[in-house]
Amino acid sequence: MQEMAVQLVNLDKEFEGQHAVEKISLDIAKGEFLTFLGPSGCGKTTTLRMIAGFEDPTSGWILLDGKHVENTPPYARNVNTVFQSYALFPHMSVFDNVAFGLAMKKVGKAIIKQKVNDALGLVRLDGFSGRKPNQLSGGQRQRVAIARALVNSPNVLLLDEPMGALDLKLRKQMQIELKRLQKKLGITFIYVTHDQEEALTMSDRIAVMNEGQIEQVGTPDQIYEHPQSKFVAGFIGETNLFKGTVQSVNGDYALLELEGSRVPIINNDLTLGEEAFIAVRPERIDFAHSQQENSFVLSGWFKEQIYVGSMVKSIITLENGMEVIVNEPVGRSAQAVLQKDRQRLLTWDPKHAIVVKDGRNNKAYCSEV
Amino acid sequence: MKDNSGVLTTVLVEDSGKSEVNSKKRELCALISPVVFWMVVFVAIPLLLVVGVSFLQRGIYGGIEYQVTINNYIRMFNPMYFRIIWNSVVLSFFTTIICLILGYPFAYFTARAPQKIRGMLLMLTILPYWTNSLVRTYAWIILLRTEGVINTILLNIGVITAPIPMLYNESAVLIGLVYVLFPFMVLPLYTSIEKLDRSLLEAASDLGATPLKAFFKVTLPLTKSGILAGAVMVFIPSLGYFFIPDLMGGSKGLLISNLIKNQFLTARDWPFGSAISIILIAITLIIIFLYFRNAGSKEKLEVF
Numbered sequence: 001m002q003e004m005a006v007q008l009v010n011l012d013k014e015f016e017g018q019h020a021v022e023k024i025s026l027d028i029a030k031g032e033f034l035t036f037l038g039p040s041g042c043g044k045t046t047t048l049r050m051i052a053g054f055e056d057p058t059s060g061w062i063l064l065d066g067k068h069v070e071n072t073p074p075y076a077r078n079v080n081t082v083f084q085s086y087a088l089f090p091h092m093s094v095f096d097n098v099a100f101g102l103a104m105k106k107v108g109k110a111i112i113k114q115k116v117n118d119a120l121g122l123v124r125l126d127g128f129s130g131r132k133p134n135q136l137s138g139g140q141r142q143r144v145a146i147a148r149a150l151v152n153s154p155n156v157l158l159l160d161e162p163m164g165a166l167d168l169k170l171r172k173q174m175q176i177e178l179k180r181l182q183k184k185l186g187i188t189f190i191y192v193t194h195d196q197e198e199a200l201t202m203s204d205r206i207a208v209m210n211e212g213q214i215e216q217v218g219t220p221d222q223i224y225e226h227p228q229s230k231f232v233a234g235f236i237g238e239t240n241l242f243k244g245t246v247q248s249v250n251g252d253y254a255l256l257e258l259e260g261s262r263v264p265i266i267n268n269d270l271t272l273g274e275e276a277f278i279a280v281r282p283e284r285i286d287f288a289h290s291q292q293e294n295s296f297v298l299s300g301w302f303k304e305q306i307y308v309g310s311m312v313k314s315i316i317t318l319e320n321g322m323e324v325i326v327n328e329p330v331g332r333s334a335q336a337v338l339q340k341d342r343q344r345l346l347t348w349d350p351k352h353a354i355v356v357k358d359g360r361n362n363k364a365y366c367s368e369v
Numbered sequence: 370m371k372d373n374s375g376v377l378t379t380v381l382v383e384d385s386g387k388s389e390v391n392s393k394k395r396e397l398c399a400l401i402s403p404v405v406f407w408m409v410v411f412v413a414i415p416l417l418l419v420v421g422v423s424f425l426q427r428g429i430y431g432g433i434e435y436q437v438t439i440n441n442y443i444r445m446f447n448p449m450y451f452r453i454i455w456n457s458v459v460l461s462f463f464t465t466i467i468c469l470i471l472g473y474p475f476a477y478f479t480a481r482a483p484q485k486i487r488g489m490l491l492m493l494t495i496l497p498y499w500t501n502s503l504v505r506t507y508a509w510i511i512l513l514r515t516e517g518v519i520n521t522i523l524l525n526i527g528v529i530t531a532p533i534p535m536l537y538n539e540s541a542v543l544i545g546l547v548y549v550l551f552p553f554m555v556l557p558l559y560t561s562i563e564k565l566d567r568s569l570l571e572a573a574s575d576l577g578a579t580p581l582k583a584f585f586k587v588t589l590p591l592t593k594s595g596i597l598a599g600a601v602m603v604f605i606p607s608l609g610y611f612f613i614p615d616l617m618g619g620s621k622g623l624l625i626s627n628l629i630k631n632q633f634l635t636a637r638d639w640p641f642g643s644a645i646s647i648i649l650i651a652i653t654l655i656i657i658f659l660y661f662r663n664a665g666s667k668e669k670l671e672v673f
């Protein structure tokens with residue numbers, strides 16, 4: 001069995017009777033890069049604060065390195081945090097801020113100097129060590145906060161939106177640097193971000209949170225390609241969510257009655273007559289030429305077309321008013337300017353239609369890394 | 370041609386800038402003129418009178434003789450007066466230190482108390498100061514004197530056999546001064562501690578600092594301005610509170626404040642009293658100067 005760096009067991013936190021975090025259970029392996037992803041106020045920061053020790057769980061446990069930490073104060077946990085609000089010491093220079101953790105551990109002066117300078121180099125702040133935090137820009141402060149936590153090379157690093165204030169280019173560079181460093185030092189990263197792309201590219205696993213609960217945990221691929229709830233499907237990337245009724249179930253396949261068409265889907269514990277949702281990514285939908293060539297088609301009317309980078313995004317309105325988004329690579333799209341309200345036929349490969357549940361209550365975990 | 374027009378616009382722009390500055394200045398004058406009036410009538414004129422009198426001579430039966438002299442200052446170069454000044458400064462210093470030691474924890478817990486209790490605690494600190502300080506000083510005398518409350522209780526329960534002399538010595542003066550000046554220490558301390566961002570203490574703890582270390586590395590340096598402000602606000606008035614040493618200190622250790630009072634009321638030597646006052650003002654100004662230099666920029670000053 002793999003060694004676990006952090007284990008959350010039925011972790012629960014209430015503020016004045018309101019659940020901020022609700023019965024979270026999650027094992028995070030040593031050296032893993034786990035990202036919490038979820039809308040604002042869903043309990044990400046609260047979860048990190050409990051792991052760091054600033055907040056006592058209302059119920060449930062946290063284990064660090066296999067040991068219970070209920071009675072371990074924050075300063076005795078081998079965990080460091082990059083705070084969402086930075087929390088830099090305003091009376092200390094950048095150097096002293098970054099050196100603080102090492103000085104507390106009574107590391108020698110020469111080593112401190114070396115390590116601090118390395119850390120500042122990593123976040124591209126060489127030459128800033130003499131400044132005070134109020135002489136830095138927001139993004140520079142954020143990078144000092146990253147360096148201040150990173151320099152201690154803790155077992156577990158908690159990063160609460162550590163790059164929110166950085167510009168895109170710097171952000172990309174830092175993502176690569178952080179990931180490289182994390183691999184090299186084998187630090188367990190618990191990361192919070194609102195940037196889905198960041199989460200998908202950096203993480204080993206993603207935990208999607210909603211209203212204090214974990215909706216799904218899995219690899220970026222699992223989360224993206226196989227969302228298990230409506231919420232996850234809708235939150236991660238763009239998706240089209242269709243609602244239909246199960247018409248027939250036949251072994252591995254089922255047929256879903258959808259807009260007057262019978263759409264084959266993969267059978268996922270479905271029962272006859274049940275309402276089911278399927279999520280189809282915009283890039284998985286194709287335009288069909290005729291009914292005959294395909295197992296099914298949905299008919300709709302072309303509304304508009306938007307160029308997004310190398311993609312053409314078309315919006316098709318179905319009979320019931322639902323807007324379906326279809327993405328095509330620029331080269332493949334119909335070159336001719338389409339007339340508004342022209343009829344278009346939609347189809348997709350059944351294996352790309354993901355059956356999703358309604359959410360919260362029927363959660364399923366993919367716990368393998 | 371181009372250059373010329375450039376110069377012209379610059380001149381125009383500068384001109385309009387100037388008139389704007391002028392109107393701003395006028396506004397500022399209007400704004401501060403009442404303050405200036407107040408300062409002149411109630412501070413500058415009395416001060417100039419004191420300075421003037423300090424260079425005159427004492428009349429034979431008290432009063433002032435209009436003859437310019439610097440004798441009043443020369444008279445002060447006397448070890449006796451030096452000792453008085455020194456004693457006063459030492460006493461004020463200890464008053465400040467004790468106020469700080471008692472006031473810091475008090476301000477700390479007040480600032481950290483739940484929001485609801487906080488206001489009440491502050492109120493309780495200030496409340497006694499709405500009664501006259503002379504009255505409160507007499508209350509202390511009732512507590513401390515030989516047949517006072519404390520001695521009577523201690524005698525009755527048999528802890529002591531003879532009353533302890535608690536009044537009319539230096540510690541009595543110290544108690545009185547600390548008592549009267551305590552809130553002047555607590556309020557600036559409270560302000561600076563309350564303003565301290567708690568997430569900084571979390572960050573310190575996160576980085577491995579025990580609460581004690583976090584206090585010395587984060588809390589204390591970040592509340593330095595409050596400590597300085599409190600110290601100045603205790604030290605300066607403690608030099609001038611003559612009635613406390615008068616009432617509680619007996620006749621033994623003379624302080625600069627009593628010396629001044631005696632010159633005006635007992636010895637009726639106004640010119641000499643004025644000269645000592647000027648010295649006291651000078652000491653005060655030096656302290657304030659040091660304070661401003663230490664506190665650095667204005668934003669760090671923390672007088673309420």
Ligand SMILES: Nc1ncnc2c1ncn2[C@@H]1O[C@H](COP(=O)(O)OP(=O)(O)OP(=O)(O)O)[C@@H](O)[C@H]1O
Nearest residue numbers: 015016019020039040041042043044045046047084
């Ligand atoms: N100290 C507190 N007292 C009361 N409620 C709190 C407290 N801290 C957090 N909450 C509530 O708990 C919920 C979760 O907050 P949390 O800070 O964990 O959200 P988050 O997922 O980090 O959001 P964001 O992405 O905006 O940072 C929110 O509804 C918040 O209002």
Ligand SMILES: [Mg+2]
Nearest residue numbers: 044045084160
């Ligand atoms: Mg947060």
